[in-house]
Amino acid sequence: MGAHSKGVVHLDAPAVPGADETQAKESKPPAPQRDRYFDSLRALALIRVVAYHTFGWAWAGMVFPSMGIMFGLAGTLMAKSLERPALKVVKSRIRRLLPPFWFWGVFVVLAMLIHDWIPNWEIVYWVVPLGDPPGNAWGEQAWEILWYLRTYLWFVLLSPLLLRVFRLAPLPVLALSLAPILVLNFLWSGPDNRFGTALWDLSTYLFCWMLGFAHRDGVLQRMKPAAVVVLSLAAIGFGGWYAFAHQADFGTYDLDEDPLAQAFWSAGCVLLLMWAKSSFGIDFAWLTRFRRTNRIVTVFNARAVTIYLWHQIALILAVPLIDQFWNVPAFEKYLPLESQWFMFGISWLLIGFFVLSCGWVEDVAAKKKPKLLP
Template structure:
C-alpha cells in the first residue's frame, strides 16, 4: 500500500508542438484566405493539405487500437460540434425561406455535401472539409493496410486518382463527384501522415526528397498558371490537380523534415502566451473552423454600426479589410468561449471555457 501511495501519477501524453503549430498556422491561413481572398495564399501555405496530413498521422497512430473503436471515437469527436453548429445554420436558413429536401439527412452525418440555400452558402460551403475528413476516417483501416503492403509505391500511386479524374474520366457533377474529387486531391497528403507515423519518410535520402518535392511543386505550379484561362484564376482552391501536386510537394518537405531532423518545437513552451495560443487553437480546431465564416459574416453588419459613432468613423479604419479581419478574430474568440465547450463534451471531458 505504501509503495502504491508513493508511486508518481501517470504522465500525461506530451503534445507534439511542431504538429500543433502547423495546425494553428493552417487555421490562421484559412481565416485569412476567407477574409482577403488572396489567390496566392494557397501557394504560400496549402493549409488543407497540411491539415489532412496531420490528421493522417494521428489516425495511423490511433489505429494501433481496434479500428472500430478508433472510428467511433473520431465520429464522436467530430459530429456533436457539427450538430451544434448546424442547428443554428439550418434554423437561420429556414427562417430565410429554405425548404429542406430529403437530403437534409446529410446535416446529421455529412457523408455528402449538406443541402442549403444561397442565403447561407457562405456558412455551409466549408463543410466539404468535414465530409472529406469523415470519409478518410472511415476508409483509413483499409487504406492503412494497403499502404503497409508497399508504402512507397502506394504513396506514389495515390496521385493517380486525381490525374485520372482530370485526364481520363470526368466525375459526375453531384455529391458523389464532389467527394471523389476532394478525396483524390488530398489522398497523397493523408497517406503522407501514414508514412510519417510508420517511419517511412525518415529513411528517404534528402536529395530524393528535394527532387520529388520540387517536381511536384513545379508541376502543380505550372498547371495552375498555365490553365488560368480554364479556371479563371491560378488559385489552387479552384484547380484540384494543381492543388494535389502543390500540396504534395509542400507537405512532403514538412513531414519529412519533422521525421528526419526530429523537429518538435519543444522550445515553444518557453513562450507562454504563444504556447497557450497554440494550445487553444488545437483544442478548439473544429470550433474555429466551423464558426469562422459566421464570424466574418457578422463582422460586416457590426462594422456598419460603427459608422454611427462619430469617434469610430473618424479614428477607426472602418473601410479596411484588415479591420474586418481583426473584428472577425474577436468574434471567433467569442464563439470559442461560447461554443467551444461542445468539443470537450464530445471528447468526454469536463466542459471548460478555455482548455
C-alpha cells in the first residue's frame, strides 16, 4: 500500500563550508531507486481488482491472486520500515492510510445519510476502521471493499510483534502462519461479529504477510529451489482442489468466497513470486526504457489507496453515465454500450478523474507537496 524503495548509500556532505557548487551537487544523495518488479505487481493487482469487480470472473483470483500479492508486498515494506523505531513506523503507516480513507468516507457517509441511513455509535469505525465500518444497503457496493484497509491496519499494528516472533525461528513460524486459517476452518469458526470477520481475513493472508518478512530477511533466498517449487505447487494444488471440491458449500469456486482455498492458493503463488525475486534478482529495470508504461506504473503505486477506494464508486457511476449515452443516436449506433468492456473502459476514465481530483490527499498524508500527478 505504501511506496517502497531500495536502500540508498548517501554520499558525504562537503566538509568545508563554502565548497564550490559542483562539489555540493555531487554530494547530494542520489534519488531512491524504485523496485519496478514489486511496483509492476502492485499495478497489475489493482487492475485485476477493478476487472474482477467489473466482470465478476470467478477464475480471476486463480490467474492472479491480487490481494495475497498486495499483502505480501506490504509485508516486505513493513519489515524494511521496522529497521527504524517501531512506534514511528506504525504512526507513519496509519497517517498515510487514514486521511485518504477519511476524505473518501465523507462522500460515502453523506450519500448514505441522504439515502435514509441512521448511524449509531458504530460510526466510530469510520474514523479508525479497526472493524468494518457500518452502512446501509444503498451504499454497500462502495463500502464493502473496506475489509482490505481494515486487515492492512491490523497487520500494521501487529507487525512489530509478528516480526519479532518471526525472527526467533523464521521457517517454522512461516509454516505455522497457515495454522490459524486451518483452525478457523475445521475446529473453531470464531465469534460472529466484527472481531470474528477480522480474524478470518487476518488468518487468510497472514502467510502472505509473513512471506514479506521472509523476503526482506533473505530467508527465501536461502531455501533450496526444489523445496520452494514443491511447497508452492502443493499449496496451490491443495487450494485449487479445496475450491473445486467445495463448490456446493460456497456456490462457486471463486477464491474470494472460500478463505481456506484463498489462503493456500495465495500462499503458493506469492511464495513463487517472492522467491523468484530473491533468487534471480528480478527488478524489471528495463521498464524504465518505456516512458509511458513506466509512468503508468509510477502513478498506480503513488495513488494505490486512491485507486482502490474510488474504483467501486467509478463502477457505480459508470452505469448511469452509459445510460445517458443511449440518448445520443450516434453513440447508440457506433459505441458498444451493452458491452462490459465498454463499462470497464469508462470506469477507468472515471478512476483517472478521481486520481486527478482526489489523489493529492495521499501526498498530504505522506507530508509531501500535493501534486496533480506524482
